[in-house]
Amino acid sequence: MSVANFLLRTRGRHRLHWTDVVTYVYLVLGLVVMFAPVSWLVMSSFKSESAISQFPPTFLPYSQQTVTVPGFDKPLPLFEVLNTEDQSAPPVVMAQARRIGIMAAMVDPKQPEVQVKVNVDDRVPVNELDFAWSNYIDLFDKFTFSTYLFNSVFITVVATLITLLLNSMAAFALSKYRFKGQRAVFLLIIATLMVPPTIILVPVFLVINEVGLLNNLWGVILPAVATPTGVFLLRQYMLTIPDELIEAARMDHASEWRIYWRVVLPLSAPALAVLAIFSVMWRWNDFLLPLIVLSTNDVFTLQLALNSFQGELNTQWHYLLAMTVITLIPVTFVFAFLQRYITTGIASAGVK
Amino acid sequence: MSTLELRHINKVFDQTTVIHDVNLQVADGEFVVFVGPSGCGKSTLLRLIAGLDSVTGGDVLIDAEVVNASSAADRGCAMVFQSYALYPHMSVYANMAFGLENAKIPKAEIARKVADVAALLRLDSLLQRKPTQLSGGQRQRVAIGRAIVRNPNIFLFDEPLSNLDAELRVSMRMELRQLHRRLQSTMVYVTHDQVEAMTMADKIVVLRAGNIEQVGTPQQLYEFPANIFVAGFIGSPRMNFVSAELAKVLAYLAPRITIHAHTVGVRPEHWVACSEEQGLPVQVVSSEYLGSQTLVHGQLSDGTLVDILTDTSLVSNAGQVIHMSFDASKVHVFDANGLRL
Numbered sequence: 001m002s003v004a005n006f007l008l009r010t011r012g013r014h015r016l017h018w019t020d021v022v023t024y025v026y027l028v029l030g031l032v033v034m035f036a037p038v039s040w041l042v043m044s045s046f047k048s049e050s051a052i053s054q055f056p057p058t059f060l061p062y063s064q065q066t067v068t069v070p071g072f073d074k075p076l077p078l079f080e081v082l083n084t085e086d087q088s089a090p091p092v093v094m095a096q097a098r099r100i101g102i103m104a105a106m107v108d109p110k111q112p113e114v115q116v117k118v119n120v121d122d123r124v125p126v127n128e129l130d131f132a133w134s135n136y137i138d139l140f141d142k143f144t145f146s147t148y149l150f151n152s153v154f155i156t157v158v159a160t161l162i163t164l165l166l167n168s169m170a171a172f173a174l175s176k177y178r179f180k181g182q183r184a185v186f187l188l189i190i191a192t193l194m195v196p197p198t199i200i201l202v203p204v205f206l207v208i209n210e211v212g213l214l215n216n217l218w219g220v221i222l223p224a225v226a227t228p229t230g231v232f233l234l235r236q237y238m239l240t241i242p243d244e245l246i247e248a249a250r251m252d253h254a255s256e257w258r259i260y261w262r263v264v265l266p267l268s269a270p271a272l273a274v275l276a277i278f279s280v281m282w283r284w285n286d287f288l289l290p291l292i293v294l295s296t297n298d299v300f301t302l303q304l305a306l307n308s309f310q311g312e313l314n315t316q317w318h319y320l321l322a323m324t325v326i327t328l329i330p331v332t333f334v335f336a337f338l339q340r341y342i343t344t345g346i347a348s349a350g351v352k
Numbered sequence: 353m354s355t356l357e358l359r360h361i362n363k364v365f366d367q368t369t370v371i372h373d374v375n376l377q378v379a380d381g382e383f384v385v386f387v388g389p390s391g392c393g394k395s396t397l398l399r400l401i402a403g404l405d406s407v408t409g410g411d412v413l414i415d416a417e418v419v420n421a422s423s424a425a426d427r428g429c430a431m432v433f434q435s436y437a438l439y440p441h442m443s444v445y446a447n448m449a450f451g452l453e454n455a456k457i458p459k460a461e462i463a464r465k466v467a468d469v470a471a472l473l474r475l476d477s478l479l480q481r482k483p484t485q486l487s488g489g490q491r492q493r494v495a496i497g498r499a500i501v502r503n504p505n506i507f508l509f510d511e512p513l514s515n516l517d518a519e520l521r522v523s524m525r526m527e528l529r530q531l532h533r534r535l536q537s538t539m540v541y542v543t544h545d546q547v548e549a550m551t552m553a554d555k556i557v558v559l560r561a562g563n564i565e566q567v568g569t570p571q572q573l574y575e576f577p578a579n580i581f582v583a584g585f586i587g588s589p590r591m592n593f594v595s596a597e598l599a600k601v602l603a604y605l606a607p608r609i610t611i612h613a614h615t616v617g618v619r620p621e622h623w624v625a626c627s628e629e630q631g632l633p634v635q636v637v638s639s640e641y642l643g644s645q646t647l648v649h650g651q652l653s654d655g656t657l658v659d660i661l662t663d664t665s666l667v668s669n670a671g672q673v674i675h676m677s678f679d680a681s682k683v684h685v686f687d688a689n690g691l692r693l
Contacts, residue, residue, distance in 0.1 A: 069432045244434075244435050245437050251425065251452070252454055252498070253502075254454045
């Protein structure tokens with residue numbers, strides 16, 4: 001009840017204030033613009049191969065009903081055939097035996113011996129809602145999909161953990177220690193934000209090649225664990241942690257590592273959550289770095305596998321779409337569950 | 353249980369000297385209060401003792417041993433911070449146990465020690481709570497408990513009561529005194545509130561601008577302030593300062609007012625009502641009825657504002673002129689440099 005009240009609040013007391021109308025229009029428009037392509041994608045991923053290529057396209061995954069007729073090996077597609085002579089007569093459901101040009105040979109499933117010639121314009125396919133789960137099930141059976149999934153998950157999880165650890169350590173030093181050149185180091189780290197990743201792509205590749213990490217998942221994980229964004233984000237947050245807490249811990253005989261691990265890190269949880277979300281999204285969606293580092297099939301990430309699905313001559317759209325949906329799921333969940341930390345993290349970092 | 357000594361302590365921050373050659377001795381089991389206006393360097397001095405900042409010059413000695421190079425953890429001090437500095441993500445128990453865990457003390461012993469201290473400070477029922485779920489006074493007690501549980505040589509308090517409301521502050525003052533009596537530890541306490549200093553200290557150290565102005569018992573400071581600053585800082589309401597020129601009018605004061613005398617200090621409670629020819633005329637500006645006494649704000653003939661604490665029989669209205677003199681034996685005379693004569 002309270003949730004409904006919250007969501008349906010309006011500025012006008014009894015009827016809608018004009019700002020309410022504008023707000024609703026704006027939000028609905030935003031929802032459609034952002035959500036329509038995604039929902040179209042999800043719906044299409046449940047379409048069978050033939051349904052995807054159907055024209056005109058449908059939003060819901062329909063497939064044509066078929067029927068087994070004695071005398072025919074394959075199940076025949078069903079159509080509703082209009083009676084061309086008597087417009088008022090109800091259409092008849094018939095199966096298509098074969099089709100030549102614009103004419104189709106139709107049979108009544110109850111009388112398979114009698115074939116009728118029908119113009120293709122005079123019939124409508126009988127569709128039913130049919131979710132092609134096989135798109136998803138086949139992925140796990142047919143391809144090395146589970147390998148791709150594992151690679152992606154491994155890279156994302158490990159890289160995120162290392163990113164959090166390294167960045168928070170750097171941020172701790174930059175925010176809580178005073179040393180010569182502290183500002184210079186910080187500015188240097190921030191300055192790397194101005195270097196586009198594509199520019200250092202070749203040097204990175206050369207380094208990875210030199211240390212022998214080509215076609216190795218660590219070759220994707222290691223180059224990008226130290227992010228200036230993460231260091232900056234965490235440092236700004238850690239600045240708000242009172243120095244007195246650290247001094248109290250120091251008086252409490254805590255080593256610097258314990259201060260970091262037991263006091264600073266738990267208190268930076270909101271900022272860490274924000275960085276974790278970012279890191280997961282970056283890593284999961286990363287394409288360029290894996291593309292140059294990983295070239296053999298067994299170390300492909302999902303993104304690379306998606307790319308390789310787009311064949312030169314033939315693209316299996318139904319699998320491609322199903323795979324795309326699967327690649328979207330983790331990021332969506334991470335974002336849905338952790339997004340409140342983004343707001344709290346930003347809010348408290350700004351106000352305090 | 354330790355002695356503390358400061359020898360020629362200097363502290364310079366970015367070319368600004370904030371502590372000037374401070375010398376101090378604190379006996380074992382003494383309750384010493386550093387008091388002074390804000391920015392006088394009292395907290396800095398405490399941090400130097402704790403080892404959170406390092407001295408620029410001079411020596412800090414604990415138990416007659418120079419500890420300049422020792423880290424804060426190794427000096428055996430425990431500090432209670434103004435903001436309490438409780439670890440917000442840990443329970444009360446974890447807050448108190450943290451220092452012991454770092455010292456690698458067995459779990460069972462930690463539990464016993466924390467339980468003892470919790471009982472002492474009446475925190476037993478709060479051990480599983482988080483600091484944010486506690487009231488100000490409870491947080492204060494946890495902060496003190498965290499200090500006690502490690503059984504330190506010296507307790508350092510950095511304005512621990514300034515975040516509490518007035519009523520709680522008074523009761524916590526009592527509790528801290530009782531705690532000191534029970535633990536018999538050396539305690540150094542920083543405050544800007546002279547009432548707190550007067551009521552709690554064995555020995556008060558008055559600081560101003562990084563210098564020690566006077567060291568003494570509360571009574572010594574009150575009765576024999578070394579200079580105008582201490583005289584004005586200690587005691588509430590403040591001491592009145594009357595120019596020697598004006599005070600000379602009072603015949604019985606003449607022997608005390610030598611040629612060096614510049615200012616005469618009189619505490620508000622030492623004014624006496626008298627007849628017209630014996631006293632100074634004071635024009636009443638306003639008066640505050642305090643029940644047992646009345647505080648009269650007045651103005652002397654040369655424009656100096658004075659506070660007079662009298663019994664309530666002397667009812668005076670604004671604008672009225674009353675005649676007051678003061679108890680000659682309780683008058684403080686200072687020279688032009690503000691030093692006591």
